[in-house]
Amino acid sequence: MYRIMIVEDDEGIAQAVREQAKLWGLEAECVRDFRNVMAEFAEYAPHLVLMDIGLPFFNGYHWCGEIRKLSSVPVMFISSASDSMNIVMAMNMGADDFIVKPFDGSVLIAKIQALLRRTYDFAGTVPVMEHRGALLNMGDNTLVYQGERINLSKNEYRILLALMESKGKVVSRERLMERLWETDSFVDENTLTVNVNRLRKKLDAAGLEGFITTKVGVGYIITVT
Numbered sequence: 224m225y226r227i228m229i230v231e232d233d234e235g236i237a238q239a240v241r242e243q244a245k246l247w248g249l250e251a252e253c254v255r256d257f258r259n260v261m262a263e264f265a266e267y268a269p270h271l272v273l274m275d276i277g278l279p280f281f282n283g284y285h286w287c288g289e290i291r292k293l294s295s296v297p298v299m300f301i302s303s304a305s306d307s308m309n310i311v312m313a314m315n316m317g318a319d320d321f322i323v324k325p326f327d328g329s330v331l332i333a334k335i336q337a338l339l340r341r342t343y344d345f346a347g348t349v350p351v352m353e354h355r356g357a358l359l360n361m362g363d364n365t366l367v368y369q370g371e372r373i374n375l376s377k378n379e380y381r382i383l384l385a386l387m388e389s390k391g392k393v394v395s396r397e398r399l400m401e402r403l404w405e406t407d408s409f410v411d412e413n414t415l416t417v418n419v420n421r422l423r424k425k426l427d428a429a430g431l432e433g434f435i436t437t438k439v440g441v442g443y444i445i446t447v448t
Contacts, residue, residue, distance in 0.1 A: 274318070382399055
């Protein structure tokens with residue numbers, strides 16, 4: 224079932240769109256925290272995003288730009304700001320379509336279905352994992368935090384992926400070395416330590432201090448508060 228993420232601060236419109244989508248066999252959720260749209264995007268992993276322009280804190284152009292830094296998921300703007308400048312701006316920010324409010328629900332669903340068919344007949348979504356606002360893109364092995372892209376080596380990516388997959392749980396050094404062996408290169412205890420330290424330095428430099436915690440004699444953990 225396709226998942227639709229609705230980024231619309233008018234609760235009446237958002238809920239109406241959600242119910243209409245459900246009637247057509249689509250799963251849909253409305254954003255709850257307009258300060259942390261990207262965290263909800265990563266958690267929900269939608270197949271399509273419906274985005275209003277006028278939103279609390281940051282406008283829809285901002286969030287569309289943030290999504291485009293790590294995902295090619297289709298974005299459709301729904302807005303009463305229907306002048307040419309806003310439509311052109313939306314497309315320039317990476318939007319795939321634009322529908323003007325007020326709109327007919329059946330027309331919106333028809334546009335959504337057409338965009339889903341065009342997109343997923345050819346390719347699927349790239350999964351993303353999130354913690355503390357940091358978004359790990361499993362398509363290109365990069366981490367995005369506060370709009371900045373952090374490039375990771377293959378080993379650093381595998382370490383971070385293993386820890387984020389098990390966040391809240393300690394991952395043993397032995398398990399991490401097994402994940403690094405998947406790169407077909409020999410990894411010993413010292414190599415693992417070096418890679419973890421390099422990864423930590425990159426995280427610290429990006430403002431993610433204390434992202435990885437050491438459990439002495441056991442392994443590492445990404446804590447969940």
